[in-house]
Amino acid sequence: MGSRLPSAATLVRFCQKLNRVKTLEDDLMETSLKRCLSTIDLTLLGVGGMVGSGLYVLTGTVAKEIAGPAVIISFLIAGVASLLAALCYAEFGARVPKTGSAYMFTYVSVGEIWAFLIGWNVILEYMIGGAAVARAWSGYLDSMFDHKIKNYTETHVGSWNVQFLAHYPDFLAAGILLVATAFISFGVRVSSWLNHIFAGISMGIILFILIFGFILAEPKNWGPENGGFAPFGFSGIMSGTATCFYAFVGFDVIAASSEEAKNPQKAVPIATAVSLGLATAAYFLVSTVLTLMVPWNTLVPDSALSDAFYRRGYSWAGFIVAAGSICAMNTVLLSNLFSLPRIVYAMAEDGLFFQFFSKVNPTTKVPLIGIIVFGILMALLALVFDLEALVQFLSIGTLLAYTFVAASIIVLRFQQDKMEFSQPTVHEASPIRHSGVPMKNENMSGEEMKEYESFSDKLQLVETDKKGQQRRETGHLKAAFEPYLRFLSDCYPGEVVTIAVVSLMVSSICFCCVLVFGSDHLHLPTWAFYLLLVIFLIVFLVSLFLIWAHEQQRKTTTFQVPLVPLIPALSILLNIYLMLKLNYMTWIRFSVWLALGKSILLSALCSNETGKDIVIPRNSVSSYNPRAQVPRDTRAESQSTALEGASVFKAGGKDRAQLWLALLPFPILHAQVWGA
Structure with missing residues (x-):
């Protein structure tokens, strides 16, 4: 193609291709990976991903600086809020048992460019999350030995005075990541059993904290002499909820592991619900014990639990708690190192990342190259970077993934399920589409053509439920609303729902912008503030009603999120609100990361020359x-x-890369073209 720019028509058509969705194989259980994970394995992976450094560090920080003893309410609300997103992941993990988590879910329901956007941010989430936990692990172990490791390193290696870099190279953090990478490389069973050991020790120590902590509890620590139960009021509880929400990040490892589950249709939903319930109970009970053992305003944020036992005169118990924190952090490390290579593997298989990452080791049945490369990258991050400024990346990337998965649930639920219909036999030479509809063929006889058109018409008009009663096809307007919304009855199935989802997301963004910035930054008068809130809320509710007014899929073979579209819509609204609460520097860093992702994508596309005609x-x-x-x-x-x-x-190669290069600077224009 040389340096010649593509024509406008080519750009428009290529925009449609960028927004194409992925069609999965008929046999969703077929995989080059090894299916060996049970429900217990997935549950412990989820618990390990959520109950880590947050239990030992975040609990004390929120209690002392944000919510006081009412931190227990903050954790409870955050757990319920996380359940909204977790249910969406559970349905996708059961229906699409393929590795890739949010990336794969977005690809099969929304489109390619959005899938890459989510996948690239999930990679960032796991990389920085693993490196941050490794540094926390190193710091906790160093504190147990009176900071002798830090002092030795600064004396013999030296310290750095460079902004954004660590004060000294953390060889211990890098070393633990390399050791964990080695264990993950041995295969799923080895990493699963290692996770079982650390998770078992961690849960045993949590039980020890609860039993011994309640024995040492003093109800007066919640009394008025210490500021009462909620010294920061309702606003403190809600601010604490926003912070505690990030303690539950990690349940998506279950969906990411669905391609290696023995029975993902049952195991993924059960493991998601049980692990989130256990994590919520652990955070709620441990924060209760902590604030009853010592006054909340005297807590040491970085090591609140172990310090509480030290101050009550039980130094041996404090040492046990510190050891438990290290075991808990090990489970988070394993969770991040386990999930990240599988996201990269899924993207590489689809041609959106370097294809050598899609190779699976024939002996261990794991993506070995991805494990080694990204394990080393995590170790380098933990070695040299001060991750305090980068940790906020975790928030925006995770919340963006949650938002797209929730939107994808609505879109997919109101689209025709291509796996529902059996494939009718029309003619041996007639190719059959994945949905079961025979493809139109010029060689068809007149009788076959009539059969084709008749079958297509029936498929588009009605489908039969379990009771044998006919109802409109998924995506069509419900019969009860047709007299009132007749102008929508001729729309393509799912078209109105897709537009309503976009309207719902835009109204959510506008509503949250007014709520977050209306008083302080936009300087709106009171009447304008409430008027805009009411307008955007009405648009949100109307969009929600239009979605609900259409037929959706009714399946009993796999788990489905209840109360769709209400639960996904609430998840979208909550995630957008939390994203807008992040500071502007986080958004700037996020933009830089996206620009880097564009460069990586173009390099990958140029290296993947095995394109095919689509x-x-x-x-x-x-x-x-x-x-x-x-x-x-x-x-x-x-x-x-x-x-x-x-x-x-x-579908791949330099032609595709050049068009990506021409299109990506104008995402808003692309969205308009794609929606056309």
Whole structure:
């Protein structure tokens, strides 16, 4: 193609391809990975991902600086709020048992460019999360030995006085990451059993904290002489909730591991619910014990639990608690190192990352290259960087992933499930689409053509429920609302729902912007503040009603989120609110990370020269299977007939990379084109 810019028509058609969704294989259980994880394995992975450094560090910080003893209410509300997002992950993990978590869920329901955006941010989440926990692990161990490790390093290696870098190289943090990487490389069973050991020790020490802590509890520490139960009031409780919400980040490791689960349809929802319940109970009870043992205003934030036992005269108990914190952090390290290579593996398999990361070791059945490369990158981050400023990256990346998964649940629930219908036999030579609809063929006889059109019409109009009663197809307007919303009845199935989801997200952003910035930054008068809130709330509710007014999928074979679209919509609203509460520097760093992701993507596309022809019908939503192979003997035929109603593009290689380069600087314009 050289340096010539693509034509406008080519750009428009390519925008449609960027927004294509991924079509999965018929056999979703087929995988090159090893399916060996049970429900208990997944549950302990989820608990390990959530109950780590947050239990030993975040609890004391929120109690002393934000909420006081009312931190227990903050954790309870945060747990319920996290459940909204966790339910969405559970449904996707059961329906789409493929590795990739939020990346894969976005790809199969929203589109390619959004999938890469989410996948790239999930990579950042796991990398910085693992490095941050490794530094916390190192600091906790160093404090147990009176900071002798730090003093020795500064004396013999030296200290740094460079902004954003650590004060000294943390060899201990880098070393623990490299050791954990080695264990993860041995295979799923080894890493799973190692996680079992650390999670078991951690839960045993949590039980020790609860039993011994309640024995030492003094109710007067919640009394008025210490400021009462909620010294910071309702605002303190809600501010604490926003902070405590991040303690539950980590349940997505369960969905990320669904491709290695023995029975993901049952194991993923159960493990998600049980692990989130255990984590919420642990945070609630431990924060109760902590604030009853010592006055909340005397807590030491960095080591509140162990310090509380030291101050009550039980130094041996404090040492046990410190050891428990290290075991808990080990489970978080294993969780991050376990999930990250699998996200990269899924992206590489789809051609959106360097393809050598998609190779699976034939012996251990794990993506070994990804484990080693990203384990080393995590170790380098932990070695040289001061991660305090970078940790906020975790917030925005995680919340963005939660938002897209919730939106994807709504979109997918109101689209026709392509796996529902059996494939009818029309003619042996007639190709069959993945949805079960025979593809139109010029060689069909007149009778076969009538059968094709009849089957297509029936498929679009009605479907049969379990009781044998006919109801409108998924995505169509419900019959009860047709007399009142007749102008929507002729829309393509799912089209109104997709537009309503976009409207719901835009109104959520506007509502939260007014709520967060209306008084302090926008300087709105009181009447304008409330008027805008009411307007955007009405738009939100109308969008929610329009979604609900359409037929959705009713399946009993896999777990489904209850009260759709209400629960995903509330999750979207909450996530957007929390994202807008982050400071502007976080958004600037986030933009830099996205720019870096664009460069990485272009390099990956240029290196992946094994592109294939994809035929995209006009005036239709495109989907494709990036793993599908186009037979050589049909390639010429597809190219010769493409001009009659379709456009042919390269799915990979430098042509695709050049178009990405031309398109990516204008994401708002792309969204308009894609929606056309």
